[in-house]
Amino acid sequence: MANVTFSSPVLARDVTVYAIAGDRGTILAVAKAHKIPIPFDCQDGECGSCLVEVTHLSRNQKYGIALTEKEKEMLRQLGKISKAEIEAAEVNDMPPRYRLACQCFVRNEDILVKFEGDQTLPAQGAHITHAAKRFTGGIEISTVDEFMGYAVKVEEDAAIHFDELAGMMESCGNAEVAKLFRQLAGFSRLHLAEAKKRAGSIDLSAVIPPDYVWPNHATPERTEIWAADPTLSRLDGLKAALQGERRGYEFYRAVAAKTKSPEIEAMAKEFVKEEAEHVKILEAWITREEWTIKNPPSANA
Structure with missing residues (x-):
């Protein structure tokens, strides 16, 4: 396989x-x-x-x-x-x-x-326009310090939120999905540590944005509220996580598309690349999980 x-x-x-x-x-x-x-x-x-x-x-x-x-x-x-x-x-x-x-x-x-594909067909552009339309409310990043503040906030919120969801799953006895959310929280903490390392000597306490500047008052990688449903399956949990990662990808796409700073654009594109990898991993997990559900192991195996 x-x-x-x-x-x-x-x-x-x-x-x-x-x-x-x-x-x-x-x-x-x-x-x-x-x-x-x-x-x-x-x-x-x-x-x-x-x-x-x-x-x-x-x-x-x-x-x-x-x-x-x-x-x-x-x-x-x-x-x-x-x-x-x-x-x-x-x-x-x-x-x-x-x-x-x-x-x-x-x-x-x-x-x-x-593969190159049929050269008579136009290439499909990245979802920059879609992302820019989605992430508009109050976000106008003008400095590298400010950008790093946003990046740290995104990963910090993701880690906190996954841990909160894991706690909810544990409290209602859903150990399998709780374990998945703990694992995803660990990944987010690794991403957070990398973002802080990139920030270097920047005083993050002065540049991390408050919740009200985000669309819907929430950072993009916060999963949907239904992810706290106690009947959630592992597949549902993965799909909830994928929604958040896709929004993170779209957020950095929007920054790269809209900023007037070449330096911020270059940094945003690096984060776009990383978020695309996270999306790819979750999509692979989901594909594997769906296949396992459709093809359960034989009782005699």
Whole structure:
């Protein structure tokens, strides 16, 4: 079983799907099943239209075998494989950088699949406009000190809120979701420590913004109130957390899009990148959790 992440200029954001090794076949088959627009034509390794770049994310042994003769020949014609890479794949099981999606089978490892997409279609821009519309109320960041104050406040509130939710779950006996929220609170504290480290000598007590300047009087990563429901499932908890992370992502997107300071824009984009990673991780967890619910382990397993 593996997480397959698709990345392309034609996608508004990276998409991670949960695939069973060998069950859905090739990368192209997985992409088609999840409506990922990898270009393709012959689907038989003879046209090269489904060329992708594959990065193996697992720390264990990489799977580089199963290069078909068709695939090797087409990659040669495209100038995307060398003799040394072919030898490394055949002798040492080391995967080449480029593959044909219709020929490359999904193995039991996490991979990142990059593709250019149909160049006749416009690329989907990032959600800057949407984010800027959402986060307007009172937020006008003009200095780096002020920006770091906002960043620290976001992570600090997230950690506090997850701990509060965990306490509520514990008090009503929902130990599984309480454990999840404690884990998420720990992640937020790590992010908070990193934000404070970046702030350096800035006097955060003077620049952390009060609650009233935020839209809805709450920082973006606070989860919805329904996350305190005692009947919450682990999947519900993950989805509540994902909503908060997406709002954090959108907040930093809005800052990067609206600021007139190149320095603040650069810093905001770094936080955008980090929040995108948090979103990606939660989406992968949700995909895995949904698959587990739909495919419960056999009683005889």
